[in-house]
Amino acid sequence: MLKKLRLFAALVAFCAVPAHAELVIDVQGIAQPTPVAVVPFGWEGRTAEMPTDVAEIIEADLLRSGRFEPIGEDKMLQKPTDGADVDFQDWSFVGVEAVVVGKVIQTGENAYTLQFQLFDVFGRRQLVGYRMPASRGTMRGAAHRAADMIYEKLTGIKGVFGTRVAYVTAKQQGQGRLYSLVVSDYDGFNEHVIMESQDPIMSPAWSPDSRQLAYVSFEDDKSSIFVQTLRSGNRFRVSAKPGINGAPSFSPDGRKLVVTLGGVDGNLDIHVLDINSRRTTRLTTHRAIDTEGTWSPDGRWIYFTSDRSGGPQVYRVPATGGTPERVTFEGSYNARPRLSPDGTKLATVFNDRGNFRIAVMDLERKDVLVLSGGRQDESPSFAPNSDILIYATRQGRNGVLESVSADGLIRQKMRSSAGGDVREPVWSPFPRF
Template sequence: MTDTTLPHRPGLTRRRALILGAGALGAASTFGLRDAAAQVRLQITEGNFQPMPIAIPDFFGGSAADVETARNVSAIVTNNLRRSGLFAPIDPAAFIQKLSGADAPPNFADWRAIKAQALVAGQVTRQGDGRLAARFRLYDVFGGQQQAGQQYTTTPENWRRIAHIISDAIYERLTGDKGYFDTRIVYVDESGPKDRRVKRLAIMDQDGANVRYLTRGDDLVLTPRFSPSTQEITYMSFGQGDPRVYLLNIETNQREIVGNFPGMTFSPRFSPDGQRVIMSLQQGSNSNLFVMDLRSRATTRLTQSPAIDTAPSYSPDGARICFESDRGGSQQIYVMPSTGGQAQRISFGEGSYSTPVWSPRGDTIAFTKQGGGRFAIGIMRIDGSGERILTEGFHNEGPTFAPNGRVIMFFREGGGQSGPSLYSVDITGRNEQKIPTPSFASDPAWSPLLS
């Protein structure tokens, strides 16, 4: 079994309207793994996909005091895998065998009888130094063998991260893709009457837990975006007249102004190496794209268009950007080199396209599409082919990818709601989930996997 130590961590579109109007988890040692010619693996297709039945009994507690924490860890693992849409956790009432311990060999025939394809057994114990140790084993039920086994240690208050990391390990072993559960979401929390809405930056775990506020609500805030380091975000604030672009360290809460720019500033976003911020600056009735080097604070203009160019997003390798522009008469998506140059239009469907964002996988671009009084969230290949609508409604906007590129979060308002809420949908469009937040919520941004 691998032993890992976890570091402690303290806990028309809106943007368009504005433009026009204004201790460490250490590595675990793999135990008892046997190679096999065939191991259970989830095949993800867009056809007649069936979630994998998986059995996750309550984890064992090393002592009576650990039992509740152990059960909470297994409950989060269960919920994470269920919400992914790729797994179907089996009702514990159907279990035939009652495991005697996390390391006790399963009776695979009993688990095959209830159609389980995978089985997870785990335990959480308190060590002599007060730290928590959590371990799990993942079994291939039909192959009758263990597929993975790891142990993690952390401080007691970090038990939720252990649950997310175990979820990621199971997800990766069974799908072949990296997980996305040990991540955070930064978003705009909205509270109060609609005509006097208070907007604060907030951050939470990807499942809606551990909400923490990063700003007090004194100033209007918009479009928070994560740095690839996960420790810093960039966002817009309308604190003193014109909007300013800020950098905020989400652990220390220290912030600094990226720069003072004449006119309006919109849609700041980091480059993949975290060394640059790309943004849109309004100049008169139009706006163009600029990039700032965060070390030298030198600013370079990327577009020279008598139109509105905005919402830039880098490709994962940093070589290209996608952005939206009305240079052709309506809002559409364009792609060009990240250093500037010829821009190629890639969206040609009916309606207008906005808020493009490049997938971390590099193969698709997500977007908001408006037409017929409805807003849709969709994806297309980077050459514009293969457009697919994932979800639509009265007002959907602001897609952001999970770090593995398989899930998109966005916000929705209208349709009977008195304010915006966060939702997620997978890239097949099959699995849509509402994300719980204490208040109304908009403008989500998904972090990379935490380290």
């Protein structure tokens, strides 16, 4: 039963309309997505229309989550913009379980108040109501934040609509290629190119406060690791040792990076780099390839890829040093480990009968679930709520981004207007307000 539905999920994933009813599971098993209504928001301002259609953004977020099915405006018997006017009998008749109403009020030339209320139709009560300031520039973000609060109230899972994604694109440019490091909202809007180069850019990694990105750049035909502050665009070269400088990943406290250094002799090992002092501590000394280190969320372990057993498998070593121990045993190829922020799951690039796919292992039960269906899927990265992963897959000759729920049932293609070959998506931590 589950298998059949997974197949169906995979098929639906390639349709234009995201998220379909049959795919969502509840505690018992398979269920319908929850029907909800997001009533068009009211507008009290000096122009004919509000600067951003807030209801449309909230509705798109809920739809894209795969867990909700917002009803069309034509099915609504009333369109209140204030909670006091909600008629529960009407909404009960329409068959929705929750109703969102709200409005945008202009309070100055570029100052607005966004307010919304979420109601439980059967319980006939307000689940959450919130009012927040916004400008034209922050209105989209405020709408995502409202959607996050609604999502969390309805599912018990923190919403990730207010988060961002960083990724690398490569495009043909004249005789060469142009590589770009891009940051956008999770839904692909607000794309910003933060770095461009004719030499490869690799391995972006978010700082825990989501204000900086570490990455590898091959400018001058050698690899270096940079840390760049997003707001200012300032960057520091934090590692440019002889040989390989690669695979940076921040420690949970943001003060260190785990990196891969190769040295003159090209023996890739895991090192910890203190960002302020630039001092490095070597964690592994094996002559095999040791790379792709990543911290466990509690800061105690560093998980990494090593081919010391022959093919690449995931190992872990205490972050303060010690003897590495092997973590993955299922399959001939497990690389690029990433832990879910709740520390319960490990995502890898996994060789699934000759195809490279994204797999997730439950660290307690040890069972492995293959989540993707491509031939060349790579770079899994967990959303900060641990419930969704983003990764790169192939579409023709180009890479595109997809996201999948950690249970494998809900899959989305991500929009990118940047074009070209899109790769190495990394999901930001939760924003700090």
